[in-house]
Amino acid sequence: MQAAQEKKLRKVVYLTFPPESSNKPVVCDLARVYGLDFSILKAQITPRHEGQMTLELSGPAEAFEAGLAYLRDQGIGVAPAAQRISRDDACCIHCGMCTALCPTRALSLNITTRFVEFDDEACSACGMCTKVCPVAAMDVLLENGVM
Ligand code: SF4
Ligand code: SF4
Structure with missing residues:
Protein backbone atom coordinates (compact mmCIF):
# COMPACT_ATOMS: atom_id res chain seq x y z
CA MET A 1 0.00 0.00 0.00
CA ALA A 81 13.01 31.57 16.88
CA ALA A 82 9.64 33.21 17.13
CA GLN A 83 8.73 34.76 13.82
CA ARG A 84 6.46 37.68 13.18
CA ILE A 85 5.52 39.47 9.98
CA SER A 86 5.19 43.20 9.64
CA ARG A 87 4.19 45.42 6.71
CA ASP A 88 5.83 48.66 5.72
CA ASP A 89 2.66 50.60 4.95
CA ALA A 90 4.57 53.39 3.22
CA CYS A 91 6.07 50.87 0.82
CA CYS A 92 2.95 48.81 -0.06
CA ILE A 93 1.55 49.67 -3.51
CA HIS A 94 -1.68 47.70 -2.93
CA CYS A 95 -1.11 45.49 -5.95
CA GLY A 96 -3.02 42.64 -4.29
CA MET A 97 -0.57 39.85 -5.19
CA CYS A 98 -0.24 38.74 -1.57
CA THR A 99 -3.99 38.43 -1.02
CA ALA A 100 -4.27 35.51 -3.44
CA LEU A 101 -2.03 33.27 -1.39
CA CYS A 102 -2.48 34.42 2.21
CA PRO A 103 -3.89 31.27 3.87
CA THR A 104 -5.48 33.07 6.83
CA ARG A 105 -6.90 36.07 4.91
CA ALA A 106 -4.78 38.37 7.07
CA LEU A 107 -4.17 40.25 3.83
CA SER A 108 -7.36 41.20 2.07
CA LEU A 109 -8.61 43.72 -0.43
CA ASN A 110 -11.03 46.32 0.86
CA ILE A 111 -13.36 46.58 -2.11
CA THR A 112 -14.55 50.05 -1.09
CA THR A 113 -11.15 51.71 -0.75
CA ARG A 114 -9.30 49.30 -3.12
CA PHE A 115 -6.53 49.17 -0.51
CA VAL A 116 -5.03 45.92 0.72
CA GLU A 117 -5.48 45.69 4.48
CA PHE A 118 -3.20 43.73 6.82
CA ASP A 119 -4.63 42.20 10.00
CA ASP A 120 -1.57 41.16 12.00
CA GLU A 121 -3.76 39.38 14.57
CA ALA A 122 -4.88 36.94 11.86
CA CYS A 123 -1.38 36.40 10.45
CA SER A 124 0.13 32.96 11.07
CA ALA A 125 3.63 34.16 10.02
CA CYS A 126 3.82 31.55 7.27
CA GLY A 127 6.01 33.93 5.24
CA MET A 128 4.29 33.32 1.88
CA CYS A 129 3.61 37.02 1.26
CA THR A 130 7.28 37.91 1.73
CA LYS A 131 8.14 35.74 -1.27
CA VAL A 132 5.77 37.42 -3.73
CA CYS A 133 5.63 41.08 -2.71
CA PRO A 134 7.24 43.03 -5.60
CA VAL A 135 8.37 45.89 -3.35
CA ALA A 136 9.39 43.84 -0.28
CA ALA A 137 6.80 45.55 1.91
CA MET A 138 6.24 42.38 3.97
CA ASP A 139 9.08 41.68 6.33
CA VAL A 140 10.02 38.82 8.65
CA LEU A 141 10.99 39.81 12.19
CA LEU A 142 12.53 37.30 14.54
CA GLU A 143 11.59 38.01 18.10
CA ASN A 144 14.35 36.62 20.29
CA GLY A 145 16.81 39.32 19.50
CA VAL A 146 18.66 37.38 16.85
CA MET A 147 17.92 39.53 13.83
S1 SF4 B 1 2.79 35.69 6.63
FE1 SF4 B 1 1.28 34.26 5.77
S2 SF4 B 1 -0.54 34.50 7.06
FE2 SF4 B 1 0.76 36.30 7.43
S3 SF4 B 1 0.06 37.86 6.03
FE3 SF4 B 1 1.74 36.79 4.98
S4 SF4 B 1 0.75 35.17 3.77
FE4 SF4 B 1 -0.76 35.90 5.29
S1 SF4 C 1 2.16 42.15 -2.50
FE1 SF4 C 1 3.23 43.77 -1.34
S2 SF4 C 1 2.78 45.67 -2.45
FE2 SF4 C 1 1.30 44.15 -3.12
S3 SF4 C 1 -0.47 44.47 -1.76
FE3 SF4 C 1 0.77 42.85 -0.84
S4 SF4 C 1 2.12 43.94 0.59
FE4 SF4 C 1 1.28 45.48 -0.78
Missing part, protein backbone atom coordinates in the same frame (compact mmCIF):
# COMPACT_ATOMS: atom_id res chain seq x y z
CA GLN A 2 1.22 3.55 -0.81
CA ALA A 3 2.65 5.29 2.28
CA ALA A 4 0.68 8.32 3.48
CA GLN A 5 2.14 11.59 2.21
CA GLU A 6 4.86 12.74 4.57
CA LYS A 7 4.12 15.78 6.69
CA LYS A 8 6.47 18.69 5.92
CA LEU A 9 7.68 21.19 8.48
CA ARG A 10 9.16 24.65 8.06
CA LYS A 11 10.67 26.38 11.08
CA VAL A 12 13.14 29.09 11.97
CA VAL A 13 15.65 27.97 14.59
CA TYR A 14 18.40 29.75 16.48
CA LEU A 15 21.61 27.74 16.86
CA THR A 16 24.51 28.37 19.22
CA PHE A 17 27.79 26.61 18.49
CA PRO A 18 30.45 26.01 21.15
CA PRO A 19 33.98 27.00 19.98
CA GLU A 20 34.95 23.36 19.25
CA SER A 21 32.13 22.88 16.74
CA SER A 22 32.06 26.25 15.05
CA ASN A 23 34.31 25.04 12.20
CA LYS A 24 32.53 21.70 11.57
CA PRO A 25 30.21 21.38 8.53
CA VAL A 26 27.22 20.33 10.65
CA VAL A 27 24.75 22.60 8.87
CA CYS A 28 25.73 21.11 5.49
CA ASP A 29 25.06 17.68 7.02
CA LEU A 30 21.43 18.70 7.53
CA ALA A 31 21.08 18.73 3.74
CA ARG A 32 23.62 16.03 2.84
CA VAL A 33 22.65 13.41 5.45
CA TYR A 34 19.08 14.33 6.43
CA GLY A 35 17.80 15.81 3.17
CA LEU A 36 16.59 19.04 4.78
CA ASP A 37 16.48 22.36 2.94
CA PHE A 38 18.04 25.24 4.80
CA SER A 39 18.57 28.92 4.38
CA ILE A 40 20.92 30.88 6.65
CA LEU A 41 19.18 34.09 7.72
CA LYS A 42 21.96 35.35 9.93
CA ALA A 43 25.32 34.06 11.21
CA GLN A 44 28.00 35.52 13.41
CA ILE A 45 30.97 34.50 15.55
CA THR A 46 31.37 36.07 18.97
CA PRO A 47 34.80 37.25 20.25
CA ARG A 48 34.95 34.00 22.26
CA HIS A 49 34.65 32.03 18.98
CA GLU A 50 31.15 30.82 19.73
CA GLY A 51 28.97 30.72 16.66
CA GLN A 52 25.36 31.95 16.45
CA MET A 53 23.14 31.22 13.51
CA THR A 54 19.52 31.82 12.59
CA LEU A 55 18.42 29.17 10.16
CA GLU A 56 15.23 28.50 8.25
CA LEU A 57 14.78 24.74 7.92
CA SER A 58 12.23 22.73 6.00
CA GLY A 59 11.67 19.09 5.24
CA PRO A 60 9.75 15.95 6.21
CA ALA A 61 8.83 15.88 9.92
CA GLU A 62 10.84 12.73 10.67
CA ALA A 63 14.01 14.04 8.99
CA PHE A 64 13.48 17.36 10.75
CA GLU A 65 13.49 15.76 14.20
CA ALA A 66 16.49 13.56 13.30
CA GLY A 67 18.39 16.59 12.01
CA LEU A 68 17.75 18.60 15.17
CA ALA A 69 18.75 15.62 17.34
CA TYR A 70 21.99 15.41 15.33
CA LEU A 71 22.73 19.09 16.02
CA ARG A 72 22.11 18.61 19.74
CA ASP A 73 24.40 15.53 19.75
CA GLN A 74 27.14 17.80 18.38
CA GLY A 75 26.74 20.06 21.43
CA ILE A 76 24.89 22.73 19.46
CA GLY A 77 22.12 24.66 21.22
CA VAL A 78 18.85 24.62 19.30
CA ALA A 79 16.03 27.03 20.15
CA PRO A 80 12.93 28.02 18.22
Whole structure:
Protein backbone atom coordinates (compact mmCIF):
# COMPACT_ATOMS: atom_id res chain seq x y z
CA MET A 1 0.00 0.00 0.00
CA GLN A 2 1.22 3.55 -0.81
CA ALA A 3 2.65 5.29 2.28
CA ALA A 4 0.68 8.32 3.48
CA GLN A 5 2.14 11.59 2.21
CA GLU A 6 4.86 12.74 4.57
CA LYS A 7 4.12 15.78 6.69
CA LYS A 8 6.47 18.69 5.92
CA LEU A 9 7.68 21.19 8.48
CA ARG A 10 9.16 24.65 8.06
CA LYS A 11 10.67 26.38 11.08
CA VAL A 12 13.14 29.09 11.97
CA VAL A 13 15.65 27.97 14.59
CA TYR A 14 18.40 29.75 16.48
CA LEU A 15 21.61 27.74 16.86
CA THR A 16 24.51 28.37 19.22
CA PHE A 17 27.79 26.61 18.49
CA PRO A 18 30.45 26.01 21.15
CA PRO A 19 33.98 27.00 19.98
CA GLU A 20 34.95 23.36 19.25
CA SER A 21 32.13 22.88 16.74
CA SER A 22 32.06 26.25 15.05
CA ASN A 23 34.31 25.04 12.20
CA LYS A 24 32.53 21.70 11.57
CA PRO A 25 30.21 21.38 8.53
CA VAL A 26 27.22 20.33 10.65
CA VAL A 27 24.75 22.60 8.87
CA CYS A 28 25.73 21.11 5.49
CA ASP A 29 25.06 17.68 7.02
CA LEU A 30 21.43 18.70 7.53
CA ALA A 31 21.08 18.73 3.74
CA ARG A 32 23.62 16.03 2.84
CA VAL A 33 22.65 13.41 5.45
CA TYR A 34 19.08 14.33 6.43
CA GLY A 35 17.80 15.81 3.17
CA LEU A 36 16.59 19.04 4.78
CA ASP A 37 16.48 22.36 2.94
CA PHE A 38 18.04 25.24 4.80
CA SER A 39 18.57 28.92 4.38
CA ILE A 40 20.92 30.88 6.65
CA LEU A 41 19.18 34.09 7.72
CA LYS A 42 21.96 35.35 9.93
CA ALA A 43 25.32 34.06 11.21
CA GLN A 44 28.00 35.52 13.41
CA ILE A 45 30.97 34.50 15.55
CA THR A 46 31.37 36.07 18.97
CA PRO A 47 34.80 37.25 20.25
CA ARG A 48 34.95 34.00 22.26
CA HIS A 49 34.65 32.03 18.98
CA GLU A 50 31.15 30.82 19.73
CA GLY A 51 28.97 30.72 16.66
CA GLN A 52 25.36 31.95 16.45
CA MET A 53 23.14 31.22 13.51
CA THR A 54 19.52 31.82 12.59
CA LEU A 55 18.42 29.17 10.16
CA GLU A 56 15.23 28.50 8.25
CA LEU A 57 14.78 24.74 7.92
CA SER A 58 12.23 22.73 6.00
CA GLY A 59 11.67 19.09 5.24
CA PRO A 60 9.75 15.95 6.21
CA ALA A 61 8.83 15.88 9.92
CA GLU A 62 10.84 12.73 10.67
CA ALA A 63 14.01 14.04 8.99
CA PHE A 64 13.48 17.36 10.75
CA GLU A 65 13.49 15.76 14.20
CA ALA A 66 16.49 13.56 13.30
CA GLY A 67 18.39 16.59 12.01
CA LEU A 68 17.75 18.60 15.17
CA ALA A 69 18.75 15.62 17.34
CA TYR A 70 21.99 15.41 15.33
CA LEU A 71 22.73 19.09 16.02
CA ARG A 72 22.11 18.61 19.74
CA ASP A 73 24.40 15.53 19.75
CA GLN A 74 27.14 17.80 18.38
CA GLY A 75 26.74 20.06 21.43
CA ILE A 76 24.89 22.73 19.46
CA GLY A 77 22.12 24.66 21.22
CA VAL A 78 18.85 24.62 19.30
CA ALA A 79 16.03 27.03 20.15
CA PRO A 80 12.93 28.02 18.22
CA ALA A 81 13.01 31.57 16.88
CA ALA A 82 9.64 33.21 17.13
CA GLN A 83 8.73 34.76 13.82
CA ARG A 84 6.46 37.68 13.18
CA ILE A 85 5.52 39.47 9.98
CA SER A 86 5.19 43.20 9.64
CA ARG A 87 4.19 45.42 6.71
CA ASP A 88 5.83 48.66 5.72
CA ASP A 89 2.66 50.60 4.95
CA ALA A 90 4.57 53.39 3.22
CA CYS A 91 6.07 50.87 0.82
CA CYS A 92 2.95 48.81 -0.06
CA ILE A 93 1.55 49.67 -3.51
CA HIS A 94 -1.68 47.70 -2.93
CA CYS A 95 -1.11 45.49 -5.95
CA GLY A 96 -3.02 42.64 -4.29
CA MET A 97 -0.57 39.85 -5.19
CA CYS A 98 -0.24 38.74 -1.57
CA THR A 99 -3.99 38.43 -1.02
CA ALA A 100 -4.27 35.51 -3.44
CA LEU A 101 -2.03 33.27 -1.39
CA CYS A 102 -2.48 34.42 2.21
CA PRO A 103 -3.89 31.27 3.87
CA THR A 104 -5.48 33.07 6.83
CA ARG A 105 -6.90 36.07 4.91
CA ALA A 106 -4.78 38.37 7.07
CA LEU A 107 -4.17 40.25 3.83
CA SER A 108 -7.36 41.20 2.07
CA LEU A 109 -8.61 43.72 -0.43
CA ASN A 110 -11.03 46.32 0.86
CA ILE A 111 -13.36 46.58 -2.11
CA THR A 112 -14.55 50.05 -1.09
CA THR A 113 -11.15 51.71 -0.75
CA ARG A 114 -9.30 49.30 -3.12
CA PHE A 115 -6.53 49.17 -0.51
CA VAL A 116 -5.03 45.92 0.72
CA GLU A 117 -5.48 45.69 4.48
CA PHE A 118 -3.20 43.73 6.82
CA ASP A 119 -4.63 42.20 10.00
CA ASP A 120 -1.57 41.16 12.00
CA GLU A 121 -3.76 39.38 14.57
CA ALA A 122 -4.88 36.94 11.86
CA CYS A 123 -1.38 36.40 10.45
CA SER A 124 0.13 32.96 11.07
CA ALA A 125 3.63 34.16 10.02
CA CYS A 126 3.82 31.55 7.27
CA GLY A 127 6.01 33.93 5.24
CA MET A 128 4.29 33.32 1.88
CA CYS A 129 3.61 37.02 1.26
CA THR A 130 7.28 37.91 1.73
CA LYS A 131 8.14 35.74 -1.27
CA VAL A 132 5.77 37.42 -3.73
CA CYS A 133 5.63 41.08 -2.71
CA PRO A 134 7.24 43.03 -5.60
CA VAL A 135 8.37 45.89 -3.35
CA ALA A 136 9.39 43.84 -0.28
CA ALA A 137 6.80 45.55 1.91
CA MET A 138 6.24 42.38 3.97
CA ASP A 139 9.08 41.68 6.33
CA VAL A 140 10.02 38.82 8.65
CA LEU A 141 10.99 39.81 12.19
CA LEU A 142 12.53 37.30 14.54
CA GLU A 143 11.59 38.01 18.10
CA ASN A 144 14.35 36.62 20.29
CA GLY A 145 16.81 39.32 19.50
CA VAL A 146 18.66 37.38 16.85
CA MET A 147 17.92 39.53 13.83
S1 SF4 B 1 2.79 35.69 6.63
FE1 SF4 B 1 1.28 34.26 5.77
S2 SF4 B 1 -0.54 34.50 7.06
FE2 SF4 B 1 0.76 36.30 7.43
S3 SF4 B 1 0.06 37.86 6.03
FE3 SF4 B 1 1.74 36.79 4.98
S4 SF4 B 1 0.75 35.17 3.77
FE4 SF4 B 1 -0.76 35.90 5.29
S1 SF4 C 1 2.16 42.15 -2.50
FE1 SF4 C 1 3.23 43.77 -1.34
S2 SF4 C 1 2.78 45.67 -2.45
FE2 SF4 C 1 1.30 44.15 -3.12
S3 SF4 C 1 -0.47 44.47 -1.76
FE3 SF4 C 1 0.77 42.85 -0.84
S4 SF4 C 1 2.12 43.94 0.59
FE4 SF4 C 1 1.28 45.48 -0.78
